[in-house]
Amino acid sequence: MAFEATLKELKGAGATAVAIVSRDGTVLGADLPPSVSRETFSIMCATIHGAGMTVSTELRRTNPSRIVLETAEGRLVIAEAGRRALVVLVLPPGTDLERISGEIRPMLERIARETG
């Protein structure tokens, strides 16, 4: 499964780094700085998402459609792409999150279709 074109499109939406990972943390595709361990990064993003699901379940709420990690250097967004995949976007400070969310929606739907 190759996601090169989709990764490029996701980066084009304004992300400085992107990854497409399965819910168990497998890297399906990634464009990350060379200093970042793809495996560790992906599995930790899946873990954050999994923990978010558990918190939501405890609150009797639906699963989170996205999780946002805020730091002084910008945001990291973990978004659901169907039942099996997650998209992780690393965004610079000041990025309009709602604009990006709208832009990437068709890409998330495509990834969802491709991963079943």
Next chain:
Amino acid sequence: MRFVKVSQEEFASARKLYEGVMSYACHGLFFREGESIADSVAKEIPPTEDLLAGARRVLISRGWVEDIQFGRSEARARGSIEVTPGSESETCHRLRGVVSRLHELQGKGKAKYAEVECESTGSLHCVFRAGGL
């Protein structure tokens, strides 16, 4: 080397605990545990012995499986310790990591095996195939 005995029921309850905390993400961590275990298994195999034949011997003697057969890009196990009969999905995530890492240690390159059949869901064997998601 020292070992500790962990029962099949204890394996199942640990898996359920982690699934309850971090959902599917723990399957990836179990997979990585399996990769580490494969490294340790490989160290037990003398250089004169075939890697997969030796791995089969060690995995059986350590109780991970009752038997396992390795094919070109497939492995078929019987009696995996990670089996929990009546499960809705496959459960042998560590063994999947072991098989994937052994494939790599054989010099065949990095591969990620998927468990395409599992005794937990009613299959006769657990079948691992290279290249799955």
